[in-house]
Amino acid sequence: QSALTQPASVSGSPGQSITISCTGTSTDVGTYNLVSWYQHHPGKAPKLMIYEVSERPSGVSYRFSGSKSGNTASLTISGLQAEDEADYYCCSYAGTLTYVVFGGGTRLTVL
Amino acid sequence: QVQLQESGPGLVKPSETLSLTCAVSGGAISSYYWSWIRQSPGKGLEWIGYMHYPGTTGNYNYNPSLRSRVNLSLDTSKNQFSLKLSSVTAADTAVYYCATIKSGGGAFEYWGQGTLVTVSS
Numbered sequence: 001q002s003a004l005t006q007p008a009s010v011s012g013s014p015g016q017s018i019t020i021s022c023t024g025t026s027t028d029v030g031t032y033n034l035v036s037w038y039q040h041h042p043g044k045a046p047k048l049m050i051y052e053v054s055e056r057p058s059g060v061s062y063r064f065s066g067s068k069s070g071n072t073a074s075l076t077i078s079g080l081q082a083e084d085e086a087d088y089y090c091c092s093y094a095g096t097l098t099y100v101v102f103g104g105g106t107r108l109t110v111l
Numbered sequence: 112q113v114q115l116q117e118s119g120p121g122l123v124k125p126s127e128t129l130s131l132t133c134a135v136s137g138g139a140i141s142s143y144y145w146s147w148i149r150q151s152p153g154k155g156l157e158w159i160g161y162m163h164y165p166g167t168t169g170n171y172n173y174n175p176s177l178r179s180r181v182n183l184s185l186d187t188s189k190n191q192f193s194l195k196l197s198s199v200t201a202a203d204t205a206v207y208y209c210a211t212i213k214s215g216g217g218a219f220e221y222w223g224q225g226t227l228v229t230v231s232s
């Protein structure tokens with residue numbers, strides 16, 4: 001069982017927006033602004049999409065945005081495109097001992 | 112841009128030691144923090160550990176649940192990062208990824224494509 005809780009799946013039609021939630025605790029998401037999100041197409045290298053809750057790395061589309069409220073972080077993808085169909089994982093810093101914890105992943109289906 | 116490529120045996124027997132190497136190109140191994148992450152079949156991602164140059168005490172950290180079995184190392188002459196996981200069981204069957212840690216911490220910037228290791232007799 002993963003430390004962070006994500007929905008197993010979400011879906012949306014092209015052009016729509018979807019949001020993936022990531023619920024942790026006061027020892028990880030709730031305390032640190034070090035939440036990151038990864039896009040993973042099976043068989044490929046995972047890709048960093050969001051870091052430090054809401055920062056986008058260079059080259060990542062503006063359609064991807066992140067936010068946090070309390071112990072829950074969220075990834076929003078606007079203007080869904082077929083290429084967005086992938087697995088998405090959240091991750092949070094959890095202190096020097098544990099370092100990071102991951103979510104179980106969310107399968108995004110673009111209908 | 113840094114590129115990473117994992118390599119190692121795809122099959123390891125129970126109780127033996129799993130050994131993987133991450134070959135680094137496009138950047139010096141001394142310039143980054145390095146990490147191993149794994150994904151067991153049908154499960155989420157699990158952080159294994161991280162290390163940064165020179166790899167001495169204070170420059171690495173391991174997942175508490177794996178600490179007694181994990182050893183990480185850096186080879187600056189070959190620009191490689193290595194993982195050894197001892198006394199493996201079927202529960203260690205996973206795709207193993209190496210990755211760099213983004214400055215500021217807590218996020219994994221560049222990843223390899225991963226290598227599947229199966230533990231079976």
